[in-house]
Amino acid sequence: MSIELFAFDTPNGRKISMALEEMALPYSVRIVDIRKDEQFDPEFVKISPNAKIPAIVDHEGPEGTPVSIFESGAILLYLGEKTGKFLPRSLSARIPVLEWLMFQHGNFGPIPGQVHHFVRVENEDDRRYSLERFSRETLRLYGVMDRRLATVEFFAGELSVADFAILGWAWRHERHRVDLNQFPHVKRWYHAMMARPGVTRGFAVKLS
Numbered sequence: 001m002s003i004e005l006f007a008f009d010t011p012n013g014r015k016i017s018m019a020l021e022e023m024a025l026p027y028s029v030r031i032v033d034i035r036k037d038e039q040f041d042p043e044f045v046k047i048s049p050n051a052k053i054p055a056i057v058d059h060e061g062p063e064g065t066p067v068s069i070f071e072s073g074a075i076l077l078y079l080g081e082k083t084g085k086f087l088p089r090s091l092s093a094r095i096p097v098l099e100w101l102m103f104q105h106g107n108f109g110p111i112p113g114q115v116h117h118f119v120r121v122e123n124e125d126d127r128r129y130s131l132e133r134f135s136r137e138t139l140r141l142y143g144v145m146d147r148r149l150a151t152v153e154f155f156a157g158e159l160s161v162a163d164f165a166i167l168g169w170a171w172r173h174e175r176h177r178v179d180l181n182q183f184p185h186v187k188r189w190y191h192a193m194m195a196r197p198g199v200t201r202g203f204a205v206k207l208s
């Protein structure tokens with residue numbers, strides 16, 4: 001049996017559909033509709049204790065034993081280990097993959113995610129401070145990424161799972177009100193990534 005992907009049509013869900021497509025792994029999708037609070041279903045919480053998508057069940061996990069995994073970064077590293085793709089074996093080449101993957105998890109996700117939230121707050125007084133704060137920080141993060149991509153083609157040099165993680169969020173740049181024209185190196189990388197057939201398939205998979 002193949003891998004089951006539990007996901008919804010969000011940045012964190014799309015990271016994994018694009019990685020599965022790029023790695024040419026067979027999988028089936030189990031939509032977890034977070035608009036209907038399906039992430040709190042006790043059966044789902046058994047595999048994703050923080051009640052968030054994405055999660056996977058690999059029925060042919062280590063030593064042929066089924067395994068479930070939550071947290072998109074853990075899933076990406078697992079899939080990279082499993083396939084030997086987009087995750088270098090050598091420690092020195094792996095370090096930048098880990099750095100940029102952790103950069104995404106600690107920053108470029110939690111911060112633009114706050115913009116997605118506060119932009120919808122109707123009361124101007126409630127919205128102003130938080131939206132300004134998180135929008136400014138989001139722009140700063142794009143600046144960090146732009147400077148990195150001025151020196152390398154992909155975040156870790158070679159294409160890696162870190163690019164999939166970051167692309168999931170960059171895909172929503174309009175929603176967090178970022179004009180990619182201000183970040184030419186991010187823009188170049190973004191369009192190159194989005195043009196990849198595997199990435200295109202990953203975004204086309206029905207997740208809602």
Ligand SMILES: N[C@@H](CCC(=O)N[C@@H](CS)C(=O)NCC(=O)O)C(=O)O
Pocket residue numbers: 010011012013034039051052053054070071072073
């Ligand atoms: N750090 C987690 C974040 C997962 C996450 O925030 N998922 C969102 C969708 S993008 C979710 O499930 N939200 C539902 C909720 O917060 O109740 C990961 O990378 O997997």
